[in-house]
Amino acid sequence: MKPINDIPGPVEPSEEYVVKLPIILSLYTILNVAMLVTGFIYEDDCPVEPNIPLFLKLQGIFGLLSRSIGSIKYYISNRDWFFVFLVISSLLYIGEFTVFLLGSFWVYKEAIPSFKASDTKHYCYKGIYLFAFCYITIMYCLMVFAASFLCCVLCVASSFGINKVAQTKPWQIVVI
Structure with missing residues (x-):
């Protein structure tokens, strides 16, 4: 087992990453606040x-917390605090993914409910259902796209004999 001093510290993100980070975080923040507000209103x-x-409330809360803690850890220079924030943000991401899977089950289980308020047993407000349904569907599409893109990059890299990806240390991979 490695001593605690051998734990890697923060990696300096590239200038391009620093410029795009606030834009991406703003979009995630708007989406998570919208989910949180929609979940409470309806x-x-x-x-x-x-x-x-x-689902919408929990996804909004986990999303806001994980993005906040996740972005704070890049501004910490102390190794010990960086590790603490890394563990906390990892736990939040796991919680967010768990809520996402539960939400997928809850939303897709209902197929298409009745959007008429008179049908009290099978009723769901159209806005809240479609918001959750579209969010989950778009996230699955993005996951499939990202996995396909990664497979293509790895196939091309291996066909050209590029071994740089295999040499990258796990803590040097920057995840938003």
Whole structure:
């Protein structure tokens, strides 16, 4: 086991990354605040699956916390505090992914509920359901795209004999 002093510290992000980070964080923040507000406003407007508003609230909270803690860790120069923020942000990302999977189950389980308030058993407010459905569907599409892109890059890199990716240390990979 490595001593605690051998734990890598923060890596200086490139200038391009520093410029794009506030824009990406702003978009995530707007999306997470919208999810949080929508979840609280329409808390009781989805009797067919009351966990859909809960999903939006939890996803908004985890999203705001994980992005905040995740971006703070890049401004910390002390190795010990960097490691603490790294662990906390990792736990938040795991929680966010868990809520995402639960939300996927809750939303896709209902297929298409009734959007008429008179149908009290199968009713879900159209805005809250479609917001959750579109968010989850877009996230799955982005995951498939990212995985496909990574596979293509690795295939091209291996066909040209480029071994730089394999030499990258895990803590040098910057994740937003």
